[in-house]
Amino acid sequence: MLTQIIWWGGILLEFLLLLRGIQTKWVSRFPIFYSYHIFIFVQSLLLFVVYHWAYPRYEMAWWTCEFVGVLLGSLILLEVYRVALGQYPGTARMARKLLGFVFAMAVAKALVGHSYGAVWWPAKTYAELERNLRVVQVFAILAIVAVMVAYAIPRGRHLKGILAGYGLFVALSVVHLTLWTHLGDSFQRFVTYVLPFSYDVALCIWVVALWVPEKEANLAPGVLAVAHEDHSVLVMQAKEDLEQIRLGLRGAARR
Amino acid sequence: MNLLLLIFVIAAVLGWALIYFLRLKDGPATGDQAEVIRFGGQPGDATDKDRQFLGDAIFSNGDWDFIRREGSPSLRNLFIEERRALAAQWLNDSARRIRAVRANHLRGSRYSQNLDVLAELKLLLLFLYLISLCRCMLLAVRVTQPTAARTLALHFERMAGRLGRAEGPVLSHVPAEQIPRSRP
Numbered sequence: 001m002l003t004q005i006i007w008w009g010g011i012l013l014e015f016l017l018l019l020r021g022i023q024t025k026w027v028s029r030f031p032i033f034y035s036y037h038i039f040i041f042v043q044s045l046l047l048f049v050v051y052h053w054a055y056p057r058y059e060m061a062w063w064t065c066e067f068v069g070v071l072l073g074s075l076i077l078l079e080v081y082r083v084a085l086g087q088y089p090g091t092a093r094m095a096r097k098l099l100g101f102v103f104a105m106a107v108a109k110a111l112v113g114h115s116y117g118a119v120w121w122p123a124k125t126y127a128e129l130e131r132n133l134r135v136v137q138v139f140a141i142l143a144i145v146a147v148m149v150a151y152a153i154p155r156g157r158h159l160k161g162i163l164a165g166y167g168l169f170v171a172l173s174v175v176h177l178t179l180w181t182h183l184g185d186s187f188q189r190f191v192t193y194v195l196p197f198s199y200d201v202a203l204c205i206w207v208v209a210l211w212v213p214e215k216e217a218n219l220a221p222g223v224l225a226v227a228h229e230d231h232s233v234l235v236m237q238a239k240e241d242l243e244q245i246r247l248g249l250r251g252a253a254r255r
Numbered sequence: 256m257n258l259l260l261l262i263f264v265i266a267a268v269l270g271w272a273l274i275y276f277l278r279l280k281d282g283p284a285t286g287d288q289a290e291v292i293r294f295g296g297q298p299g300d301a302t303d304k305d306r307q308f309l310g311d312a313i314f315s316n317g318d319w320d321f322i323r324r325e326g327s328p329s330l331r332n333l334f335i336e337e338r339r340a341l342a343a344q345w346l347n348d349s350a351r352r353i354r355a356v357r358a359n360h361l362r363g364s365r366y367s368q369n370l371d372v373l374a375e376l377k378l379l380l381l382f383l384y385l386i387s388l389c390r391c392m393l394l395a396v397r398v399t400q401p402t403a404a405r406t407l408a409l410h411f412e413r414m415a416g417r418l419g420r421a422e423g424p425v426l427s428h429v430p431a432e433q434i435p436r437s438r439p
Contacts, residue, residue: 094372170269
């Protein structure tokens with residue numbers, strides 16, 4: 001009964017999110033985000049059908065959908081990067097470097113595992129593989145959040161909601177998949193509820209965040225008003241200013 | 256078991272980062288030229304010379320020696336208390352200015368087409384160094400005599416000098432004679 005409530009609740013929330021997105025035309029602002037939700041909506045219905053009428057194929061269908069979901073989820077992060085940092089080339093460059101570093105580390109880890117005789121990806125099961133991919137997503141989210149906070153990038157209600165919802169879902173997925181891979185099938189009954197429920201919580205966050213239209217000021221920062229200064233000049237200015245303070249501290253120390 | 260713990264820590268860090276991200280308010284009107292102010296340019300603010308004079312006076316050994324010669328324990332305690340409060344205020348002000356410089360720099364560089372990641376990281380190191388110096392001096396002022404902070408600052412400077420020699424200077428070297436002195 002609880003499984004049915006979580007399942008149908010999720011489909012209803014998904015439907016509401018898509019409906020509102022089409023109504024407010026946010027679909028054109030976040031095309032990948034809404035594509036992801038169209039995919040999840042179709043996937044939920046498809047899995048429901050497979051579960052009831054072709055149960056032997058359910059596991060295969062579920063894992064296939066999971067991995068397509070992980071891939072589309074990663075594209076959501078790229079969309080957040082595009083929307084949030086599109087007007088800020090300097091920050092976007094820093095974010096690209098950080099994301100590049102995260103993916104390079106993930107590839108390096110896989111290659112090191114491979115050189116020690118492990119399979120191509122150091123995962124024994126589908127769950128472990130998905131957990132590893134989700135961990136990479138965690139670091140990618142952390143990199144985007146760190147850059148946005150450090151450079152005081154205006155976040156706005158929608159971006160905050162999208163990142164918070166997806167971040168929560170990814171964090172809970174990582175925990176759930178880790179427990180699953182360690183505790184095995186004894187954890188299975190718990191799993192039936194945890195993952196769909198965490199996704200429903202993320203859906204609630206998305207529906208609430210994307211229900212209300214955002215203020216125009218948050219959408220179009222007055223970037224044109226700012227002269228694009230050469231970065232080396234900015235670094236020099238900051239160094240000069242810090243040098244002044246350092247002189248003060250050093251001077252105080254020399255009395 | 257270690258992996259299990261590590262993954263829980265990673266998930267917890269993400270949770271904490273998201274909460275921080277949600278709680279943080281957006282800054283003032285973005286893209287506004289006025290927000291990218293040059294450091295120290297606020298009308299009515301103390302000038303660098305004023306600040307240096309104040310720092311010089313607060314950490315001066317001359318006053319401390321004079322009070323010691325008077326031989327009055329109550330006067331000595333009063334002096335230490337007063338100096339401690341002043342030194343803490345001055346160091347907090349310095350830390351605030353460092354943060355302001357950093358914030359201004361980040362606001363400006365987010366629009367830069369040619370952002371140099373290495374230069375940004377070096378600047379971040381310098382910022383962390385100066386903030387740590389302020390915090391440690393503040394701690395030294397609170398737990399010992401106000402004049403003790405200078406020993407710590409000199410130690411930091413020597414340490415930074417060694418780091419600078421090893422990895423290339425973060426800042427240009429400032430000769431001792433260029434350090435402003437308002438007292439003979």
